[in-house]
Amino acid sequence: MGIGYNTIAFHADKCDGCGKCVTECARVHSQTDNPAHSRIHVAWDDKAKWAGLALCRQCGEPDCVSACPAGALVKDAYSGVVFWDENRCVDCHLCTLACGYAGIVCNPETGRVVKCDMCNQDPACVKACPREALEFKKGAQLFNQWGDLEDLVVPGLSSCLGCNSELVVRHTLRRIGPDTVVATPPGCVAGVGAVGVNGITSLKTPVFHPLLTNTASMLAGARRYYNRIGRDVTMLAFGGDGGTADVGFQSLSGAAERGEQMIYLCIDNEGYMNTGVQRSGTTPYGSWTSTTPVGKALKGKTRDAKPMPLIMVMHGCEYVATASTAYMDDYYAKLDKAVKAAKHGMAYIHIFSPCPTGWRFPPKLLIEAARTAVQANLVPLWEYEHAKGDIEFTYSPEHHIPVDEYLKLIGKYRHLDQEQVDYIQKKADRNIAQLNKFTLHQEITTGG
Amino acid sequence: MNQNIKFIQGNEACAEGAIYAGLDFFAGYPITPSTEIAEHLAARLPQKAGKFIQMEDEIASMCAIIGASLTGHKVLTATSGPGFSLMQEALGYAVMAEIPCVIVNVQRGGPSTGIPTHVSQGDVNQARWGTHGDHAIVTLTASNHQDVFATTVEAFNIAETYRTPVILLFDEVVGHMREKLVIPEPGEIATVERLRTSVAEGVDYHPYLPREDGRLPMSDFGHVHRYNVTGLYHDMWGFPSDNPDVVHGLIRHLVDKIENNVNEIALYKELYLDDADYILISYGSSARSARHVIETLRPRGERIGLLELQTLWPFPADIVREKCRNAKYIVVVEMNMGQIRQAVQMAVDDPDRVFLANRIDGVFITPRDIRKLLRVIVGKGV
Numbered sequence: 001m002g003i004g005y006n007t008i009a010f011h012a013d014k015c016d017g018c019g020k021c022v023t024e025c026a027r028v029h030s031q032t033d034n035p036a037h038s039r040i041h042v043a044w045d046d047k048a049k050w051a052g053l054a055l056c057r058q059c060g061e062p063d064c065v066s067a068c069p070a071g072a073l074v075k076d077a078y079s080g081v082v083f084w085d086e087n088r089c090v091d092c093h094l095c096t097l098a099c100g101y102a103g104i105v106c107n108p109e110t111g112r113v114v115k116c117d118m119c120n121q122d123p124a125c126v127k128a129c130p131r132e133a134l135e136f137k138k139g140a141q142l143f144n145q146w147g148d149l150e151d152l153v154v155p156g157l158s159s160c161l162g163c164n165s166e167l168v169v170r171h172t173l174r175r176i177g178p179d180t181v182v183a184t185p186p187g188c189v190a191g192v193g194a195v196g197v198n199g200i201t202s203l204k205t206p207v208f209h210p211l212l213t214n215t216a217s218m219l220a221g222a223r224r225y226y227n228r229i230g231r232d233v234t235m236l237a238f239g240g241d242g243g244t245a246d247v248g249f250q251s252l253s254g255a256a257e258r259g260e261q262m263i264y265l266c267i268d269n270e271g272y273m274n275t276g277v278q279r280s281g282t283t284p285y286g287s288w289t290s291t292t293p294v295g296k297a298l299k300g301k302t303r304d305a306k307p308m309p310l311i312m313v314m315h316g317c318e319y320v321a322t323a324s325t326a327y328m329d330d331y332y333a334k335l336d337k338a339v340k341a342a343k344h345g346m347a348y349i350h351i352f353s354p355c356p357t358g359w360r361f362p363p364k365l366l367i368e369a370a371r372t373a374v375q376a377n378l379v380p381l382w383e384y385e386h387a388k389g390d391i392e393f394t395y396s397p398e399h400h401i402p403v404d405e406y407l408k409l410i411g412k413y414r415h416l417d418q419e420q421v422d423y424i425q426k427k428a429d430r431n432i433a434q435l436n437k438f439t440l441h442q443e444i445t446t447g448g
Numbered sequence: 449m450n451q452n453i454k455f456i457q458g459n460e461a462c463a464e465g466a467i468y469a470g471l472d473f474f475a476g477y478p479i480t481p482s483t484e485i486a487e488h489l490a491a492r493l494p495q496k497a498g499k500f501i502q503m504e505d506e507i508a509s510m511c512a513i514i515g516a517s518l519t520g521h522k523v524l525t526a527t528s529g530p531g532f533s534l535m536q537e538a539l540g541y542a543v544m545a546e547i548p549c550v551i552v553n554v555q556r557g558g559p560s561t562g563i564p565t566h567v568s569q570g571d572v573n574q575a576r577w578g579t580h581g582d583h584a585i586v587t588l589t590a591s592n593h594q595d596v597f598a599t600t601v602e603a604f605n606i607a608e609t610y611r612t613p614v615i616l617l618f619d620e621v622v623g624h625m626r627e628k629l630v631i632p633e634p635g636e637i638a639t640v641e642r643l644r645t646s647v648a649e650g651v652d653y654h655p656y657l658p659r660e661d662g663r664l665p666m667s668d669f670g671h672v673h674r675y676n677v678t679g680l681y682h683d684m685w686g687f688p689s690d691n692p693d694v695v696h697g698l699i700r701h702l703v704d705k706i707e708n709n710v711n712e713i714a715l716y717k718e719l720y721l722d723d724a725d726y727i728l729i730s731y732g733s734s735a736r737s738a739r740h741v742i743e744t745l746r747p748r749g750e751r752i753g754l755l756e757l758q759t760l761w762p763f764p765a766d767i768v769r770e771k772c773r774n775a776k777y778i779v780v781v782e783m784n785m786g787q788i789r790q791a792v793q794m795a796v797d798d799p800d801r802v803f804l805a806n807r808i809d810g811v812f813i814t815p816r817d818i819r820k821l822l823r824v825i826v827g828k829g830v
Binding site for chain 2: 277291292295297298
């Protein structure tokens with residue numbers, strides 16, 4: 001695999017053309033607020049409310065570099081930034097003609113070219129933007145760190161378009177590696193081909209397809225055997241929310257109490273998606289499912305979701321964490337800890353898994369849904385290490401957005417009335433308040 | 449146009465039949481291929497002021513309907529093979545405590561997770577002997593949606609009449625197939641209501657003291673009479689007992705109340721049996737293929753007939769023996785390894801006449817399959 005670079009992303013829909021990024025860039029690079037010195041420029045059409053960004057893309061094959069006759073422009077292999085050497089530059093300005101993005105331009109004050117150097121991987125413009133229209137994407141670090149690891153899931157799974165479970169399985173196995181026994185009970189992960197069908201299988205690890213009632217028990221048996229013969233194999237369960245919180249709960253609870261050494265991963269898509277969208281113990285209040293219908297008498301589920309991660313904390317697991325695929329670096333860090341913890345006892349990770357098919361939203365909004373649910377404090381990201389004894393937030397719930405921002409993305413909440421939305425907001429605030437009681441290091445206030 | 453004509457799945461026909469019979473409580477858990485029963489009732493029961501609960505598993509589902517039935521409701525749960533396995537302990541409890549309830553098992557291929565979206569009739573013996581200990585059980589089945597509806601109503605009637613769990617053993621083809629159903633007008637099919645005790649409040653009520661006709665009037669649990677319910681052997685008050693006479697008396701009662709009424713409970717259909725040399729015995733969706741074979745071969749002069757069983761347990765042995773008396777060949781058509789074939793062999797006088805025409809590969813048995821096997825069995829081109 002190649003190498004990935006961090007990049008500055010621009011969300012045109014959030015930009016209002018205030019120009020603070022321009023001023024800040026000029027200030028950082030010239031100690032004046034003269035926009036001529038800025039490396040970033042925003043074209044703003046007030047009538048059309050349209051924003052265009054002129055900023056160096058740090059191209060993979062930069063035209064400016066090949067156009068430069070003096071060798072003054074060089075793409076840095078480590079950071080990916082195209083650097084300009086002012087001593088070599090002959091001020092021919094050919095590069096400004098070669099660039100199709102107005103990313104390298106002539107400063108009329110000095111007569112020399114200016115271009116973005118990404119402020120040594122800490123861009124000032126991003127920090128200056130009040131509306132988060134500019135975002136510094138650091139996913140490249142993840143790619144560079146883990147990209148070369150083998151993908152233990154073959155291409156061509158029969159999962160639905162935009163399946164989050166597939167994403168979870170791929171990334172989890174990439175991190176945990178091939179010396180793993182995977183157990184996955186009947187459900188979506190098994191259904192999309194993880195267990196295999198008609199002579200083909202999608203996982204490159206041994207797969208144990210236990211019963212819906214007892215994934216944790218069957219893994220416990222296998223684990224004890226490996227311990228006895230002294231082989232260090234990771235036991236990994238991909239449980240759905242039904243197989244974890246409902247029918248499989250008894251065996252999971254027993255295994256946690258006995259401290260069985262395994263990683264139990266609950267892929268929580270908030271219902272029985274494999275049998276056609278029925279409610280489960282983790283389906284949140286207000287959700288439409290085929291067994292919590294919406295009509296005159298009923299308005300979706302009337303009960304709250306079972307707080308599985310907290311229940312597992314109370315079991316005294318070695319490690320418990322929540323995760324979301326919108327925050328992959330966070331998830332990888334948690335997997336690292338889970339692998340270590342599983343050598344001593346149970347590591348439980350509860351990963352939020354939006355389901356475009358069952359929740360009725362367009363697949364392209366998958367990561368958006370995974371992100372906004374976290375930002376709305378509906379899926380707080382935290383971890384618990386038994387040795388420390390408290391819960392630590394890994395994503396600060398301090399600056400949260402209203403739950404409405406998330407709910408409006410998802411079709412299964414389409415019918416909600418204001419009263420129900422208010423209830424969900426209150427519930428989210430209460431959940432954070434409850435979690436705060438388990439934190440020692442932080443005291444975070446929510447709401448007003 | 450008749451508003452009562454529907455084009456629906458067999459699972460929905462079963463749910464509608466249950467509502468017709470007076471169902472007002474359903475507890476269940478999703479499992480292919482029975483889930484549509486739960487989904488349909490999740491929408492329909494609240495409209496009828498009934499109660500739908502989705503439980504956390506099949507054990508809970510079965511136990512919830514037992515509880516609800518005791519308080520005076522007509523109850524149903526629906527599942528498939530793996531879920532039916534989980535229900536077995538509580539099913540035995542319902543047998544022992546004599547609690548009317550109806551359990552639908554829309555069969556899929558087993559054992560274990562098996563082949564969830566394909567057809568099988570492999571749970572016939574599980575329905576009979578799935579729970580431990582000597583007991584009697586009632587199991588009904590049907591091959592088309594009109595019969596699914598009618599046998600579902602009948603299942604509730606038998607459950608109430610004999611205070612027993614009744615198993616409805618459908619299969620994936622019947623459950624998922626769509627065909628016409630005419631919903632009968634109220635009263636068109638008789639429904640049996642719960643027999644409640646006439647013992648007044650404040651007077652001793654014996655929940656397990658049969659009347660002269662053998663029926664046990666019930667009192668809604670927790671209402672006006674105080675009594676105990678247990679899965680232990682118990683006396684007429686419902687108190688646990690290890691008195692040999694009581695134990696012997698109870699097990700005889702539990703078995704006899706069903707086995708002595710085999711012919712009342714037996715439902716079946718027959719086609720051209722009077723002069724048949726070859727008799728096909730079938731039930732559930734495979735009976736559809738058997739019927740097709742007979743309707744094809746009869747016009748060609750083959751003396752072939754059909755006995756379609758709708759009551760599987762208690763096995764209507766006398767009826768089968770009588771109907772098969774003059775047949776040269778008795779061919780049991782089913783999608784398992786001969787579970788009803790065995791019962792037929794035990795029932796008829798000359799068991800060497802009994803053959804099996806089956807498929808056990810998850811594929812529906814077709815008329816062509818049956819005719820191929822008939823050629824082998826009979827030894828000529830029928």
